[in-house]
Amino acid sequence: MATPTPTPATADEPAGRPAVPLWTRDFRYYFTARLVSLLGDAMLPVALMYGVVSLGYGASGVGYVLASQMLPLAVFVLFGGVLADRFTPRRMMIGADALRLLVQGCAAASFAVGHPPLWLLMGLAALSGTATAAFQPGVASVVPQVAVDLQRANATLRIAEAIATMGGPTLAALLLAVGDVATVLALDAGTFAVSGLCLLMLRLAPVPRPARKASTWRNLVEGWHEFRSRTWLWAVIVVWVVNGLVAFGPIRPVTTVLVTGAYGAAGLGAVWTAFGAGNVLGGLLGVRLRPARPLAAGATAMLVWALMPLSNALALPLWGRAACFAAGGAAWAFWSVMWATSVQSHVPGEVLNRVYAYDVAGSLIAFPAGQALAGPVSELLGARTAQTASAVVATASFVVLLLVRAVRTLPRADRPRPAAAPAPEPADA
Structure with missing residues (x-):
């Protein structure tokens, strides 16, 4: 096997700091x-x-x-x-x-x-x-x-x-x-x-690609096998599907109804602005904190997300809801950093796009259903009761995720896993 030319993704790194500046x-x-x-x-x-x-x-x-x-x-x-x-x-x-x-x-x-x-x-x-x-x-x-x-x-x-x-x-x-x-x-x-x-x-270095003669179906199947073989990967997507239906999908439409009814459009804007500010904080924490078990740290942080539907269920005053949405936004962003870094560093480059596509499909498939069901379920159970269920399911699902050994023990990897057998390809022009 030819030795790959070092690139920004494979160059050696001094301990504790990147070999080259980020920018x-x-x-x-x-x-x-x-x-x-x-x-x-x-x-x-x-x-x-x-x-x-x-x-x-x-x-x-x-x-x-x-x-x-x-x-x-x-x-x-x-x-x-x-x-x-x-x-x-x-x-x-x-x-x-x-x-x-x-x-x-x-x-x-x-x-x-x-x-x-x-x-x-x-x-x-x-x-x-x-x-x-x-x-x-x-x-x-x-x-x-x-x-x-x-x-x-x-x-x-x-x-x-x-x-x-x-x-x-x-x-x-x-x-x-x-x-x-x-x-x-x-x-x-x-x-x-x-x-x-x-x-x-x-200006990107060449990356390994699947054989062009392979059929689309075969490439899809190969991506599925790579996805299925990683327990930590599919376990997260299962949890995301459940929460997409019960928690993540309904949160926006139900919050719109509850907050707008109590505080008007300005209140709704304040709540989601707080969520965005929390996202910034979570991103900054992602820059600073480098846990040895990133998925475990991210899943633990996501327990805080349940404060968002809980604040709706308890009908907290506007400042209380905004604080809970800010905390939930920080948890969401910190998880996103831990998750993206884990996927990029533990999945070989030649299958990463296909594996990530299964990740996106699994993550998204339940969101529209959750959004569509939010109204009927809220009318049937009451919006605050439905949000209580969302908070309970979100908390329980991330506790279960932390009980999965493959998630709890997945180690930190600062560099992408090298490809097994890079095929010669022209540079990506």
Whole structure:
């Protein structure tokens, strides 16, 4: 086997500190691509939901459009993982950004020139979801190629996501106040152009790829075997599916009903702003803290997340709910850093995109169902009772996760696991 040329993902590291600074040329471009793209993603729901309602399609129309985007993402993300391993994630991500630029440009034009029909908005949302399915698998596998210190890089990206999550809706609201839906959608389209250009500027070393003659089905099966063979990996996804149905999925719609009813739109904004601020804190903790058992530390932190539905169940005053949502946001971000770093460092690079695609599909599949069931279940049991159940299930599921030996004992690994037999490939141009 030829000795691979050291790259930012494989170079030796002095103990306790990265061999090179985090902010290398490639990481700066990748960080910019993610920050701008995430900012656009955070703006889009506000503009789209406002636009759909203003057209007279009501809450059902909003649900149809959001479902039209989520369903293709959940269905096609596995194929996105196969194609990313075959053609490199960067090419897939650039292509996805180009498609989303076109889709959001068409959506902006449809609002600018008239009254777009619901079927058109649903179709554009479906194309956007399909493009996201092609983009998402590469998010995990590019990080080891642009950064030495995976945990620090993931934490920094998580902070950027938190900032975008807080700033995006506010920016969208300001633009809607002085402009219209078409303006926000056009700006969102521009974020994908910036993201694609930044990704195009990356200089990545060649990575092992599966044999091109292998069928898509065989590649999917290989990815499934890699996913299934890691108990810590599928155990986390099982817990995520359960919580997606009972806790993570319902939290936003039920919080909207309970907080808006008591404190109005300003109260709802305060609660979710606190959650975003907690995300920033969790990202900063991810930079500083380096537990020897990252998944165990992350799962322990997620016990704090249960404070979010519990605060709704107890009908705490606004400041109390905001504090609980801030704590839950910090736990969520810290877990995300521990999880992403564990996956990137324990899964071989040649199958990482496919394994991560199974991760995304499993994580997302229950969220729409949980969101859809939140209303009927809340009407049947009462919203506060349903949130009590969410808090109990979330707490119990993460306790169970900590009882899984493979999760509890998974060691820290600061560098990606080397590929078994790298195949000669031309550099990713």
